Amino acid sequence: MTALSLIANFHEHSSLNELARTHIGKLIIWVIGTALLTYHHVSPLAAVAIGLVFIAPAFRRIILSVATIAVIFEYYVDRQALALSFSFVAPEHAMAWAKVGVFFTLITVGFYVLFQLAKRLPNAPGLVRRHPVLLLHCVVISAFGLMLVFPPLAAMAELVPWLIWRISYLLQFGQRGGAKSTGFTDHLFYLWPIYEGSGLPYGKGLDYLSRHEARDEEADASSRLAGIKVLALATLWDGTLYLFEGFFYHEFAADALFGINIGLPTMQQAIAQGDNSVGVAWLTVILGLFHIVLRYAVIGHIIVGLLRLAGFNIFRNTYKPLLSESIVDFWSRFNYYFKELMVEFFFYPTFLRFPRLHARLRLFLAVLAAAFVGNMYYHIFFSQRSLAAGDYLIIWDTWSPRMVYCVLLAIGIWISMLRQQEARKVRATKTTLQKFRAIAGVWLFYSVVHVWNLTGDDLTWSKRIDFSISLLGL
Amino acid sequence: MSSREQLIEFIRTIARPEGDVDAISDEDNLVELNIIDSLAIVQIVMYLETNHQLDMSTIDPTRLVTISGILGAIDR
Numbered sequence: 374m375t376a377l378s379l380i381a382n383f384h385e386h387s388s389l390n391e392l393a394r395t396h397i398g399k400l401i402i403w404v405i406g407t408a409l410l411t412y413h414h415v416s417p418l419a420a421v422a423i424g425l426v427f428i429a430p431a432f433r434r435i436i437l438s439v440a441t442i443a444v445i446f447e448y449y450v451d452r453q454a455l456a457l458s459f460s461f462v463a464p465e466h467a468m469a470w471a472k473v474g475v476f477f478t479l480i481t482v483g484f485y486v487l488f489q490l491a492k493r494l495p496n497a498p499g500l501v502r503r504h505p506v507l508l509l510h511c512v513v514i515s516a517f518g519l520m521l522v523f524p525p526l527a528a529m530a531e532l533v534p535w536l537i538w539r540i541s542y543l544l545q546f547g548q549r550g551g552a553k554s555t556g557f558t559d560h561l562f563y564l565w566p567i568y569e570g571s572g573l574p575y576g577k578g579l580d581y582l583s584r585h586e587a588r589d590e591e592a593d594a595s596s597r598l599a600g601i602k603v604l605a606l607a608t609l610w611d612g613t614l615y616l617f618e619g620f621f622y623h624e625f626a627a628d629a630l631f632g633i634n635i636g637l638p639t640m641q642q643a644i645a646q647g648d649n650s651v652g653v654a655w656l657t658v659i660l661g662l663f664h665i666v667l668r669y670a671v672i673g674h675i676i677v678g679l680l681r682l683a684g685f686n687i688f689r690n691t692y693k694p695l696l697s698e699s700i701v702d703f704w705s706r707f708n709y710y711f712k713e714l715m716v717e718f719f720f721y722p723t724f725l726r727f728p729r730l731h732a733r734l735r736l737f738l739a740v741l742a743a744a745f746v747g748n749m750y751y752h753i754f755f756s757q758r759s760l761a762a763g764d765y766l767i768i769w770d771t772w773s774p775r776m777v778y779c780v781l782l783a784i785g786i787w788i789s790m791l792r793q794q795e796a797r798k799v800r801a802t803k804t805t806l807q808k809f810r811a812i813a814g815v816w817l818f819y820s821v822v823h824v825w826n827l828t829g830d831d832l833t834w835s836k837r838i839d840f841s842i843s844l845l846g847l
Numbered sequence: 848m849s850s851r852e853q854l855i856e857f858i859r860t861i862a863r864p865e866g867d868v869d870a871i872s873d874e875d876n877l878v879e880l881n882i883i884d885s886l887a888i889v890q891i892v893m894y895l896e897t898n899h900q901l902d903m904s905t906i907d908p909t910r911l912v913t914i915s916g917i918l919g920a921i922d923r
Contacts, residue, residue, distance in 0.1 A: 549907060584876075688879075705884055716885055721908045724889050728896055728903065736889065790886060797861055 384598035393594035399427045402597050406682050409604040413611070413675045418443055419567045423682045430593050433586075433684050437562035444567050445480055449473045480532075484564055487540055488557050491547025505544040506718065513537060520761040527761035534572040534754040538714055539564050542578025545717070551580055568676050572754070575676045575710050576687045577717075587684040600681030603689060607674030614667040621660055640664070644824065644840045645831040651846045658820040658844065665823065666694055669708055698803070698811040700789035700818055704744075704782075707819075711751075719747035737787050744783035749775060771828060774837055778825035785818055850921055853898070854914065858883070861890045873915040888912065895920060 383389060392398040407420040422440035426433040450473055490497075494505055501508060513533060520527045543560055546552050552560075559579055566575075576582050587593035619628035624642070626634040640661035643649050649657070673690030680687055690709045697703035705712050724739035752772060753760070759767045803811065821844065824837055848856075851873075858877070859868045866882035877883045883891075891911045895901045899921050906923075910916045 701886060702884070705886070713885065717909065720886070721888075724892065725903050725908065732893060739889065794861070794890065797864075802864060 384595065384602045389598060390591060390594045393598050394590050398594070399597075402601055402682075403427055405601055406597075406604060406678075409601070409608055410675070410679065412608060413604075413671075415568055415675065415679065416444065416447070418447070419679060422567055423679070426683050427597075430587065430684055434562055435558045437567060437683060438558040440567045441561050441565045442481065445565055446473070446477055449476045476528075480565075484561060485557055487543060488552070488560050491543050491552040491560075492555075494544065494547040495550045495553065502548070505548050506541045509540060509544055510537070517760045521763045524761075527758075530757040530761035533757050536564070536572075537754060538572060538718075538751075539574045539578065541718060542574055542580070546578050546580045549580070555579065566676075568679050570672070570676055572751075573708075573711055574714065575673065575690055576680050576685060577710065577713060582680075582685050582687065585685050585687045587686065592686070593684050596681050596684050596686035599686055600678045600683075602678075603674045603681060604678035607671050607678060610667055610670045610674065614664075614671060617664065617667060640823070641827055641829050641832060644827070644836050645829065647836060647839055647843075649840070649843055651843065654840065654843045658823065659816065661823055661827075662816060662820040663695070666691065666707065673708075673710075695816070696812060697815050698808055699793055700785040700815055701793060702789075703815050703819060704786055714751070715743040715747040719743040733791065736790060737783075740787040740790065741783045744786050745776075745779040748779045748782070770830075774825050774832065774834060775828075777837075778822050781822045781825070785822070850918060851914065854894075854917055857894050857898075858891075858914075861887045871914065873918070874913055876912050877914075878912045885912075891917060 379386075393402060403420075403424050406423060410420055410423075411417070418440050422436055425436045429436065490505075494502055496502075497505075516526065517530065517533075520530060543552070543564065563574065563576060563578060563582060576585075587596045615628060616630055618625035619630055620633060621635050621637050622639050623634065623636040624639060626636070637643075637653065637657060637660065638646060638649075640657045643654065643657040670691040677687060677689050688709055692706045692709065694703050694707040697706055720739045720743035723742035724735060727735050727738060730738070749772065752775060753768060756768045756771055759765070759771075821841070824841055855868060862868050862882050863884070866880070868882060871877065871880065871882060875882075878885050878888075888908050888911050892903050892908055895906075895911075895917070896903055901920060906920050911920065
């Protein structure tokens with residue numbers, strides 16, 4: 374074993390694992406973990422919760438759920454601009470505090486009702502039992518319609534992209550009969566997780582989390598060490614991102630190390646300004662791929678690191694995507710929990726719905742459902758304010774270019790899957806040159822389609838088309 | 848050849864090149880051990896439909912990640 378692999382796999386060393394089980398070992402890990410989480414601006418509540426989980430791992434779900442309640446409260450206090458207010462009873466703040474109380478109660482009661490529903494799903498009436506997730510989404514879409522006629526409801530729209538998929542996992546778990554033997558605190562901590570994040574449910578729901586939950590001291594120590602490892606990697610990638618931006622992009626020239634800055638536009642800027650040389654256009658798309666991979670790696674590693682510290686030794690969200698040798702492999706490694714979401718809620722249901730179709734067509738429909746329909750549907754919820762206000766033109770302007778990205782992605786994944794299936798039948802091994810070519814092909818594909826994945830008011834259809842054509846030197 | 852042996856032979860054809868199929872036990876999660884990817888489960892679904900005439904509409908595909916899970920579906 375080389376020195377590098379010894380360092381890279383430090384979390385698997387038996388002597389370190391033994392140390393991590395002792396009080397002093399836990400304290401050291403907590404201090405390092407807290408320092409790393411603080412560096413990444415994670416709420417101090419998370420560090421407190423992790424510390425308590427270290428002391429009483431058997432109660433981790435309850436501890437994390439209590440922390441969740443505190444975070445929900447903090448969220449609304451912040452939204453009502455009361456975070457720094459110490460005059461709790463000041464008359465001018467009474468209405469704001471009343472709103473905090475109402476929202477807080479609605480959310481926690483809402484979660485409890487959904488949990489009770491999930492528990493009872495196996496015995497629910499036919500349609501509810503068979504399609505609980507579909508019904509949930511119908512209710513949410515109908516609620517957006519109601520917001521148009523009753524605007525005060527629009528306040529709830531903010532929560533839709535944040536919660537809808539987490540609740541979907543809860544209902545899916547209930548549909549499988551898993552929720553029957555669980556309590557409310559087994560679910561609360563992932564419905565509103567203590568870390569900052571997007572609407573993407575890292576770690577999915579309880580079904581997945583419990584399969585990766587540490588059951589003994591050794592597994593707990595192993596999970597904590599693995600958490601420190603990914604948090605350290607998050608910090609490393611964050612530093613790399615800082616240097617990367619400072620070196621390449623004009624926009625970040627102030628951050629350049631030793632004042633060296635290449636002065637390139639970011640991909641967004643290159644598309645928006647147009648008139649790029651072929652060389653600059655290609656450089657920006659390739660660098661754009663590296664840029665987004667680094668950004669996703671940092672965010673995903675922070676969240677996975679926190680969950681691992683808490684004893685849930687889950688997969689990384691981003692795992693060496695730039696070494697992928699196929700398009701479908703990149704899709705899996707770049708944003709794992711998003712891919713899993715698309716597969717579980719769109720790919721499998723579509724694939725199972727058409728058993729009599731020709732295998733290739735059936736696979737194409739399933740991939741299209743995941744990479745196009747699911748992908749678009751997921752992102753449109755991030756225009757929740759426009760949905761609530763009925764501003765459908767804004768939604769079209771924001772997301773319609775993404776349709777091109779999603780269609781190209783679906784076709785790419787489908788072809789990649791078919792090729793992979795054929796390759797595995799003959800079990801041919803690739804030469805080093807073939808591997809390099811495959812990796813380069815994956816970079817090329819994702820770099821080029823990424824032109825249609827970016828969002829921005831100034832990135833119109835025509836500018837994206839012009840930029841794509843400029844890549845051909847035309 | 849038993850159902851299990853046939854299944855192992857089939858998994859060999861869909862496994863990742865680096866996946867060690869001989870080392871797996873019935874309860875091992877094939878996806879988490881990186882033997883197959885989650886998208887390869889569709890090939891397991893097609894295998895069950897074709898070779899065992901199963902109606903997969905009533906089976907949760909996420910349960911088809913272990914040998915015992917797949918054999919359980921066949922037995923059912």
